[in-house]
Amino acid sequence: MKAGFLALGLAVLSACAPVGQAQRLDASGVATAPIAAFRPGTPRPLPASRPNAEMVRDFLELGFAMESGRTIERFSRFDGPVRVVTRGPAPVQALADLDRLIARLRSEAGIDIARDAQSAEGENTITVEFMQRRQMQAVVPSAACFVVPNVSTWSEFVANRRSPTIDWTQVVTRTRAAVFVPTDTTPQEIRDCLHEEIGQALGPLNDLFRLTDSVFNDDNFQTTLTGFDMLLLRVWYAPELQPGMTRDQVTARLPTLFNRLNPAGRQHAGRNAGITPRAWQQAIEQALASSGGVAERRAGAARALSLARAQNWTDTRLALSLMLSARLAPRDDGEAALSALLTSAEIYRNTPGGEVHAAHIDMHLAVQALASGQSDMVLDLTARAMPIAERSENAAFLASLGFIRAEALGFQGRTAEAERLRLDSLPAARYGFGSDDAARARLDEIARIGSAAQRLAQL
Known part of the structure; x- marks a missing residue:
């Protein structure tokens, strides 16, 4: 169990949560005064909503x-x-x-x-x-x-x-x-x-x-x-x-x-998903396997997508196949990957329980928008995703969205808001990533994307 894929264009975000004292990081990632630990509020799980x-x-x-x-x-x-x-x-x-x-x-x-x-x-x-x-x-x-x-x-x-x-x-x-x-x-x-x-x-x-x-x-x-x-x-x-x-x-x-x-x-009968072929499940498992190399994982995603289309699926099995194919696509397939992500997000957004998956896609798109200096789009995408991350109690996801959003705020010159959001996101980052060093690594990773975008904008 537990692998997941919350990539900021790269890594996986599947974690869990502590409660200890966190430390503040200043804009450069240096620890300063202690800050309250991550504590989720009253549980508000997304309700069962299918027939x-x-x-x-x-x-x-x-x-x-x-x-x-x-x-x-x-x-x-x-x-x-x-x-x-x-x-x-x-x-x-x-x-x-x-x-x-x-x-x-x-x-x-x-x-x-x-x-x-x-x-x-x-x-x-x-x-x-x-x-x-x-x-x-x-x-x-x-x-x-x-x-x-x-x-x-x-x-x-x-x-x-x-x-x-x-x-x-x-x-x-x-x-x-x-x-x-x-x-x-x-x-x-x-x-x-x-x-x-x-x-x-x-x-x-x-x-x-x-x-x-x-x-x-x-x-x-x-x-x-x-x-x-x-x-x-x-x-x-x-x-x-x-x-x-x-x-x-x-x-x-x-x-x-x-x-x-x-x-x-007590609604209509709902959809009958029918049998899911074992071959498709194995292809998805290959695409998700952290132990597999990129080429092997990419082959698994391609096979899963081919099987999904052969089955004429239009449900979340197609959405997952599209998402994995997009996430593992070579750099020169960027346009096709973006189209696959958007189609996947649309399927998830219209599926009960798919809000979480759609929010993860929003985060991936926000990273791409940040890299190209589209700060307004970053703010829109993260504003839509953050309530879902908070409600599903995924601290690593929530912290990453906060760090991404802070970079977009900084890009717009809203420095004080950006710094406050970085500090507010740190307890969740420590809970999700496990340590101050790991939180700093995630913060720095996202900051590098924002800095590169700002340098490009100044050329």
């Missing part, structure tokens, strides 16, 4: 299949109150983020879940074990974080990693699950891991690229559990469903459940 009939199909696809494509024969969940315990050296901010998540699960999903201060282990327990990434990846090299059933500790997982004991397809009533999270990463990435892996420990085990409004989607644009996710979990733990039910039994109950719990979704 219930469509979400029923999503529930079934998420609940009765693994990411690998293996079928899950029986519906599974915890039966009774769930307790969360932690092991290992947990960062202070991670515990605060965990408690915030648990509070949301109680209030938004209606799940009887709480954190036990003591590391007692027993039935109906989710254990979150914090550990060094190198220890984790020595056993599971590709994992950023993950969840396993029927174990409570890392040593127990290692001892059983080739055993059917930890096969999710064999689990009916969930009694124990362990979430493994690295501590040597950004606070935002730790938080994102907590949201996705605890969400999977409680509910769906699949990820679908077409779900723009969910964290159960490996494109990683959504960084915290969304309104759709909380509605799905509320349905998952409704008394009408029981562990061990077949797909047909669950299917029979879902329309009534969704209509009761989400009356706003």
